[in-house]
Amino acid sequence: MSSFWLHPALILIIGGLLLPAVPARLKKGWLLLIPILAFARTIALAKGTFGEVHFLEWVLVFGRVDALSAIFGYIMGLTCIIGTLYGLHVKEDGQHIASWFYVAGSLGVIFAGDFLTLFLFWELMAFSSVFLVWFRRRPESLAAGYRYLLVHIAGGVALLAGIVLHCKATGSWAFVAFDVHHPTVATYLILAGFILNAAVPPLHAWLPDAYGEGTFNGSVFLSAFTTKTAVYALCRGFAGMDLLVVLGVIMALYGVVYAVLENDCRRLLAYHIISQVGYMVAGVGLGTQMAINGACAHAFAHILYKGLLFMGCGAVLHMTGQSKFTELGGLWKKMPWTFVFTLIGGLSISAFPLFSGFVSKSMIVAAGFEEHKLWAAFLLMLASVGTFLHTGLKVPYFIWFGKNNCKPETWARAAEPPWNMNAAMMIASALCIFIGCYTPYLYQMLPYPTDYHPYTAYHVSETLQVLLFTAVGFFLLIKKLVPEPTISLDLDWPYRMGGRAVLWLAQKPIQFVDTCVGEIYRVAGLIPLMFTARASGTFDNGVIDGIVDGIAETVRGIGGRLRFVQRGRVQESLVLAFAVVGVLILVFLYAF
Amino acid sequence: MKLAQLIESLRNHLKTVVRVCLVLLAILVLLDAIPAIVDKEHAHTKAEHFPAFWAVFGFIGCALLIILSKWFGHAGIMQREDYYDE
Numbered sequence: 001m002s003s004f005w006l007h008p009a010l011i012l013i014i015g016g017l018l019l020p021a022v023p024a025r026l027k028k029g030w031l032l033l034i035p036i037l038a039f040a041r042t043i044a045l046a047k048g049t050f051g052e053v054h055f056l057e058w059v060l061v062f063g064r065v066d067a068l069s070a071i072f073g074y075i076m077g078l079t080c081i082i083g084t085l086y087g088l089h090v091k092e093d094g095q096h097i098a099s100w101f102y103v104a105g106s107l108g109v110i111f112a113g114d115f116l117t118l119f120l121f122w123e124l125m126a127f128s129s130v131f132l133v134w135f136r137r138r139p140e141s142l143a144a145g146y147r148y149l150l151v152h153i154a155g156g157v158a159l160l161a162g163i164v165l166h167c168k169a170t171g172s173w174a175f176v177a178f179d180v181h182h183p184t185v186a187t188y189l190i191l192a193g194f195i196l197n198a199a200v201p202p203l204h205a206w207l208p209d210a211y212g213e214g215t216f217n218g219s220v221f222l223s224a225f226t227t228k229t230a231v232y233a234l235c236r237g238f239a240g241m242d243l244l245v246v247l248g249v250i251m252a253l254y255g256v257v258y259a260v261l262e263n264d265c266r267r268l269l270a271y272h273i274i275s276q277v278g279y280m281v282a283g284v285g286l287g288t289q290m291a292i293n294g295a296c297a298h299a300f301a302h303i304l305y306k307g308l309l310f311m312g313c314g315a316v317l318h319m320t321g322q323s324k325f326t327e328l329g330g331l332w333k334k335m336p337w338t339f340v341f342t343l344i345g346g347l348s349i350s351a352f353p354l355f356s357g358f359v360s361k362s363m364i365v366a367a368g369f370e371e372h373k374l375w376a377a378f379l380l381m382l383a384s385v386g387t388f389l390h391t392g393l394k395v396p397y398f399i400w401f402g403k404n405n406c407k408p409e410t411w412a413r414a415a416e417p418p419w420n421m422n423a424a425m426m427i428a429s430a431l432c433i434f435i436g437c438y439t440p441y442l443y444q445m446l447p448y449p450t451d452y453h454p455y456t457a458y459h460v461s462e463t464l465q466v467l468l469f470t471a472v473g474f475f476l477l478i479k480k481l482v483p484e485p486t487i488s489l490d491l492d493w494p495y496r497m498g499g500r501a502v503l504w505l506a507q508k509p510i511q512f513v514d515t516c517v518g519e520i521y522r523v524a525g526l527i528p529l530m531f532t533a534r535a536s537g538t539f540d541n542g543v544i545d546g547i548v549d550g551i552a553e554t555v556r557g558i559g560g561r562l563r564f565v566q567r568g569r570v571q572e573s574l575v576l577a578f579a580v581v582g583v584l585i586l587v588f589l590y591a592f
Numbered sequence: 593m594k595l596a597q598l599i600e601s602l603r604n605h606l607k608t609v610v611r612v613c614l615v616l617l618a619i620l621v622l623l624d625a626i627p628a629i630v631d632k633e634h635a636h637t638k639a640e641h642f643p644a645f646w647a648v649f650g651f652i653g654c655a656l657l658i659i660l661s662k663w664f665g666h667a668g669i670m671q672r673e674d675y676y677d678e
Contacts, residue, residue: 260661261670336595369636377636385653458634461624466650468617473654480658486670496676 005050005063007111008041008077009104009121010589013582016097016104028088031096035084035103039077042107045070049113053588058173061113062589067447068296072110072232074445075300076103078431079224079307086311086424087217095135099221101128101582106225110232114173115163118233120585122159122197125226126152127578132218133210134571141213147492148210151196155203159193162186180241180287191238197230198281199274200247201254205492207274208258212267212323216314219266223310224303227273231280231299235447240287245368248282249379251275256386260481261488264324265313265395269306272391275383276302276349282380283364286371289448294363297442301356301435305348308428309391312342315417315425316399320410325483330404334414339400341425346396348432350388350467356435358463359442359454366452385470392467393474398483621647 015034022030047070051062065073080103084096105128108121126149133145165186167173178187196203211222238244255275262268276298283295315338316331317323332339344355351357361384368377406414416422435442443450474481602609624630625643632641639645 256657257661257664260658261665332599333596336599339599340595374637381649382653382657385650386657389654389657456634457630458632461620461630462640462646464620465624465644465646466653468620469647469650470654472617473651473658477655477658480662484670485673486665487673487675488665488669489671489675 004590006041007051007062007108007589008038008045008073009107009111010586011038011041012080012100012104012107013585016100017582019097020093031084031088032081034100035077035081038103038107039074039081042073042077045073051111051589055116055588058116059114060117060588061174062108062117063111064113065111067445068232068235069110071296071300071445071447072228073107075303076106076110076225076228079103079221079303082304082307082424082428083217083220083224085427086220086314086421088420089418090217092135094131095215095218098128098131098135099218101578102132102221102225105129106229109229113175115167115175116173118175119156119160119163120581122193123156124581124585125229126156127574127581129222129226130210130574132222133214135218136213136215138213144209144213147495148206151203151206151495155193155196158189158196162189162191162193166190175236177239178237180238183241191241194230194233194237195247195281197226198234198277199227199230200251200277200281201274202491204251204254204274205490208262208267208270208490209492211270211273211310212264214266216318220307220310220314223269223273223306227277228280228299228303231277231284231295234281234284235292235295239284239292241285244285245282245373245376246285248278248280248285249376249383251278251281252380252383253386254278256383256390258488258490259386259390259394261486263326263483263485263487265328265399266310266317266323268390268395269309269313272349272387273306275387276306278383279361279364279380282376283367286364286367286373286376288367288371290370290450290452291364291367293443293446293448293450293452294360294367296446297360297363298357300442300445301348301360301432304428304435305345305356305432308345308425308432309342309349309395311421311425311428312338312345313395313399315421316414318421319417320406320414322406322410324485325398325402326405326485327407327410328399328405329402330400330406331414332400334411335400335416337416337422338425339396341422341429342399343392343396344429344432346388346392348436350392351384351463352392352436352467353455353460353463354433354436356432356442358436359439360435362454362459362463363450363452381466385466388467388470389474393471394481397474397478403482617647 012034015030015037019027019030019034045063045065047065047067049061049064053060053062080100083099087095087099090096102125105121105123105125108124109118112118112121130145130149130152133141133148135141163173163186165184169184169186178190180187183191192203196206199207207227211219214222234244252275255271255273255278259268259271259275262271280295280298280302283291283298285291313323316328316335319335320328320331322328348355348357351361365377365380368374368380404411439454443452621644624647635641
């Protein structure tokens with residue numbers, strides 16, 4: 001296709017690149033305009049295949065628009081507006097650029113029709129999102145960011161290896177459903193890449209590690225895009241793979257168990273992302289039309305309420321500087337509206353009737369019952385108990401009520417956040433309630449036709465009983481839930497401690513061998529070498545100097561210029577590499 | 593700050609609030625037991641036909657999750673905050 005197709009990601013990339021040039025007084029307008037334009041473009045997309053680019057002997061497809069990609073594109077675009085509004089007062093351009101590039105990567109993956117395009121945007125997501133962690137500028141954030149990046153690079157390599165093998169075997173780069181009943185090595189490698197981004201245990205530890213360390217607004221973006229883009233990719237490629245039902249149920253419960261132990265509210269929310277994505281992964285594994293609808297609906301609802309929860313806890317962090325329950329408490333006097341918004345997020349994630357989770361989560365559970373996977377359905381119900389227990393009860397209770405653990409300076413700082421943060425939380429809250437009350441809004445966007453009705457007397461009664469009696473259990477056992485100032489060891493332990501083992505190896509045995517070799521070399525090698533050197537010195541002085549001096553002068557010149565570019569600082573090199581990739585994308589898109 | 597006042601007045605009348613909540617819980621369970629109101633044909637398994645099945649499920653599930661998770665945590669998963677510091 002030769003006609004130009006405007007990719008919504010391109011609006012964000014260009015808007016981001018131009019941001020530093022926008023005058024200060026127009027900046028806020030620009031920050032709102034660009035995501036709104038990108039969202040408008042996303043919802044205006046006609047169904048079909050667009051943006052085909054011939055590159056070498058391959059055909060890259062930038063724009064595959066169908067029901068599945070449309071619903072994910074819609075919610076990603078919408079979240080970009082809300083997330084940018086939430087961080088509107090952040091002065092640093094880099095933070096906005098990083099989040100927009102991140103969203104662009106996500107939209108690029110969602111609309112990609114072939115694996116090469118998918119991979120390109122997949123990596124764009126990883127490399128831009130890490131800056132949302134680094135911009136917090138704590139020593140811990142720097143380390144967490146590097147761990148995040150390394151894990152995602154490993155996942156990316158697995159994905160790329162799978163893609164290459166898959167293409168070699170099938171002769172096609174097209175990203176379509178795999179034969180999930182006869183998986184090959186290539187299928188498993190691609191699956192590994194996808195489930196790493198979906199944070200499926202044991203490949204999940206990067207998520208709480210990084211999302212707990214992100215900036216107050218960066219984590220709002222982080223909570224929405226990486227995992228849900230992976231859910232999209234799983235829906236597209238792996239619907240009906242039985243393994244995913246098992247993994248999904250494990251995820252749903254794993255996140256809940258760790259949430260009991262967690263003392264940092266944003267890490268708690270991060271563990272609940274794992275739990276909630278578990279429902280979606282289980283839905284993908286069930287693979288029926290209703291289950292896929294459920295996975296998509298739940299991803300849609302989840303992005304909004306999880307974003308809202310991260311905004312609520314982010315507001316507490318932004319205003320008080322604290323995110324640990326053992327440093328907070330009793331804030332209802334100071335931040336009552338933030339409490340209400342966070343509570344709405346908590347009720348939505350817990351699937352209370354009239355809130356968004358109720359109309360989406362139940363589709364997956366119902367699909368489980370319909371497929372007679374009773375164990376899966378009952379365990380998912382158990383996970384919803386845990387969800388309400390923590391996100392609906394523990395988070396609001398121990399931040400806004402409970403024992404006041406605030407230090408005097410924390411208490412003095414605490415206040416309602418700036419207007420734009422409140423506005424973003426209000427919009428997200430309104431959407432959570434709107435989705436819960438007016439089901440056709442969400443259901444009409446789903447990839448398959450649906451006649452599911454969540455508001456039956458039985459379902460309402462079932463849900464209310466489960467949730468309200470969970471609340472009874474919470475208040476009876478509240479002494480056991482009092483937060484403790486600890487961290488929980490998770491499966492990041494092997495690589496955090498493994499890294500240390502490598503360092504020890506390098507510092508002790510390898511260094512020792514190196515010293516020995518150096519000593520042998522000095523004794524056995526140095527004396528003959530000195531003799532040779534003296535001989536060549538005579539030759540050198542006479543003949544070569546003249547030539548070498550000239551060359552050396554040239555090399556020093558080049559070196560001096562190169563030194564500017566490569567100073568050994570990985571972050572700077574990344575920005576540079578990143579800019580080059582951005583320009584390349586632009587060139588590809590514009591050329592056709 | 594009207595919202596804060598509302599929360600404060602609820603806190604000042606905590607006993608009443610708790611009593612109202614308990615009454616609501618009882619009504620919920622009673623309604624669930626009346627077939628004319630809560631039609632159990634949507635139930636997926638036989639066990640769900642017991643009145644208050646999901647209430648018991650919620651309560652026991654909650655208690656189990658808290659107790660087992662805390663046991664798991666105290667078995668060595670929860671560590672001092674400076675665990676990873678050099």
